Amino acid sequence: MKAVVGETVVAEAASEAVISIEGSVYFPPDSVAAGALSDSGTPYTCPWKGKAQYHDVVVGETVLRDGAWSYPAIKESAAARVGRDFSGYVAFDARQVRVEN
Template identity: 60%
Template sequence: MRATVGGTVIAEAPESELVRIEGNWYFPPSAITPGALTESPTPYTCPWKGAAQYWDVVTPDGTTKDGAWSYPEIKPSAVERVGTDFAGYVAFSPGVTVAEG
């Protein structure tokens, strides 16, 4: 699977390494292109996953504000609910295309 913005690859990994949650593909941290994400101050807390970290997606064409998010420290009940530990995995907002690559 590949996450892209305007043809620039932001993340890439085999589907078997991704986690699907609520219709979103979460990429492992190792799949993220170095320099593609910068921390955003946008706050959000999911009632069942925990506190989110939003990221701005940076490409040569510009920045997609809050184009990605992750959960650095997830609630133990979230691991049970999803069936795997997805702490630090990154999902993408509309504006970032996620498709088979």
């Protein structure tokens, strides 16, 4: 699976390494390209996953505001619900970043 902005791959991982949750594909943290994310100050807390960290996606001079998010420390019940720990995994806003097989 790949997360792509224009022609630039910002994350890439094997299909079995990603996690699909509520229509979003979450990539392992080590699959995200170095320098592709910059932490955003946008606050959000999911009732069942916990506190989110939004990220701006940076590709050259292009900055996609809040184009990605992660949950640095998910609730224990969230891991049980999904079937594995997805702390730190990164999902991308489909309106800004293309995710493809």
